[in-house]
Amino acid sequence: MPPPAAFSVSEAVSRTFEDQPIVDIHTHLYPAQMGPLCLMGPDELLTYHYLKVETCRQLPPGTSVAQFNALPKPRQADIVWRALFAGNGSPLSEAQLGVVTVMSSLGLNPRADTLSEFRALFSETNPEDYVDLIFRNSGVSRVYMTNDPLDEQEGPVWRAGFERDPRFEAALRLDSALAGWPAPVANLRELGYTVGNDLSTRTIAQLRRYLDDWIARMNARYLAISLPPDFAYPSESAVSKLLDVAVFPTARDRGIPAAMMVGVRRGVNPLLRDGGDGIGKWDVTFLENIAREWPDVNFLVTLLSRENQHELCVAARKFPNVTPFGCWWFLNNPSIIQEVTAERLELLGSGFVPQHSDARVLDQLLYKWNHSINAIAPVFVRKYKALRNAGWTLTEQDIRNDVARMFGGGSLFTPNPNGDSHP
Ligand code: FIX
Ligand code: ZN
Numbered sequence: 001m002p003p004p005a006a007f008s009v010s011e012a013v014s015r016t017f018e019d020q021p022i023v024d025i026h027t028h029l030y031p032a033q034m035g036p037l038c039l040m041g042p043d044e045l046l047t048y049h050y051l052k053v054e055t056c057r058q059l060p061p062g063t064s065v066a067q068f069n070a071l072p073k074p075r076q077a078d079i080v081w082r083a084l085f086a087g088n089g090s091p092l093s094e095a096q097l098g099v100v101t102v103m104s105s106l107g108l109n110p111r112a113d114t115l116s117e118f119r120a121l122f123s124e125t126n127p128e129d130y131v132d133l134i135f136r137n138s139g140v141s142r143v144y145m146t147n148d149p150l151d152e153q154e155g156p157v158w159r160a161g162f163e164r165d166p167r168f169e170a171a172l173r174l175d176s177a178l179a180g181w182p183a184p185v186a187n188l189r190e191l192g193y194t195v196g197n198d199l200s201t202r203t204i205a206q207l208r209r210y211l212d213d214w215i216a217r218m219n220a221r222y223l224a225i226s227l228p229p230d231f232a233y234p235s236e237s238a239v240s241k242l243l244d245v246a247v248f249p250t251a252r253d254r255g256i257p258a259a260m261m262v263g264v265r266r267g268v269n270p271l272l273r274d275g276g277d278g279i280g281k282w283d284v285t286f287l288e289n290i291a292r293e294w295p296d297v298n299f300l301v302t303l304l305s306r307e308n309q310h311e312l313c314v315a316a317r318k319f320p321n322v323t324p325f326g327c328w329w330f331l332n333n334p335s336i337i338q339e340v341t342a343e344r345l346e347l348l349g350s351g352f353v354p355q356h357s358d359a360r361v362l363d364q365l366l367y368k369w370n371h372s373i374n375a376i377a378p379v380f381v382r383k384y385k386a387l388r389n390a391g392w393t394l395t396e397q398d399i400r401n402d403v404a405r406m407f408g409g410g411s412l413f414t415p416n417p418n419g420d421s422h423p
Helices: 009-019 032-037 042-046 049-056 065-070 073-084 094-105 116-124 127-138 154-160 185-190 201-218 238-254 270-276 285-293 306-318 334-348 362-389 396-407
Strands: 022-024 140-144 168-173 220-227 258-262 299-303 322-324
Touching: 009 362, 009 396, 022 362, 032 127, 032 154, 042 073, 042 094, 042 116, 042 362, 049 065, 049 073, 049 094, 049 270, 065 073, 065 270, 094 362, 127 140, 127 362, 140 362, 168 201, 185 201, 201 220, 201 238, 220 238, 238 258, 238 285, 258 285, 285 299, 285 306, 299 306, 306 322, 306 334, 334 362, 362 396
Parallel strands: 022 140, 140 168, 168 220, 220 258, 258 299, 299 322
Antiparallel strands: none
16 A cells, blocks of 8 residues: 655644534533533622733732622733733733633734724623533533532532523532541531541541532533642541542442542632742642552642643553643643643543633633643644654544544543452
8 A cells, every 4th residue: 555645733733622522521610501610701800810820910009808708800900910911011921811812812902902893892792602602612512510409509409400402511529528627517517418627437428428519410521620739648537538438449349430630729819819929849749649549540630830741640650540730820831731641641642621611701722722722733733743754654633633532531440450449
């Protein structure tokens, strides 16, 4: 058979990314049917905590962070706009560039003096149409939410019931049910789970009932928890024990992955609220301990510290039940995405999920994926060129298959490579 005609690798990679529907495995987005949880439009976009933090570095004279936070959202958005877009200095940070990309892709002028044109467009469009517009223009086909039954806004929405937009999949988030035990006891009891302060057999059984009930009610596709950099496993900490006796057995028995997002130091500057969290390096030995102890659970792992990325790849090489995912939060910048993606490809081939958006405002899908793919595509191009130079008769279909596997959501549910069950 004659060798396939040579084709341009960079054009094939661009075409592939244009055609591939993206499945976004970690967001904080909600469908319009979930009412006020669904954030979209200019005022939400401009008050994203990344942008507020940048604004707080240059608030107007006489305005404190606390006063800024106390203002109604549209007024905060105006201040952000003036400070970061209509003031001195070009909007060069990743979060600023993101707003420029969003506005351009909606046909708006990002150099406008005010947000009025953007506000008019948003208020003239009905919410369902706006959701459709963003999905269509971003190339995203499905997103995973971050779902918390103990959240005082979200819990009642689930209990009342609603018809789910099938583009939104559920992921059961566990921070509020496990962190700082026994702090969650009162809230769990209020929902009817008769847990106690101690980790007695009854408490564990009730916690497992909570997990089972909510996985079923939400059709949660995975469990997720964020953890601080000093999280140790095994250890005497309540969270380590609760993972061991409730969460990991549930993930195993339900056959769903457990996602661990490690390295966040919450509330480093509490004044900044959502924007006040910091970062720390984890000891990846603890991930090795978990993966070895629970061979029949698939772990999706993202680590916040750049210094942890190489060790995470090495751990994933040792443990096929560990899948690294995304460039989380402070890593979600083009320069770091390129470095981390190249490292992962070199150590893991296509066995990881390169990115998630972490979008909190629907409009952000328009920039987070566009910017990530612009960073990732050249890394793929270099790798496919190297593959071809090494003598591999590359086809465009090879590229399409790899991109589909890595960006199409499938790797979330790869069968567990380890056979035996937990002793
Ligand atoms: O814990 C998380 O899921 C984090 O992604 C968020 O809490 C964080 O505030 C964020 O928005 C990061 O992008
Ligand atoms: Zn998140």
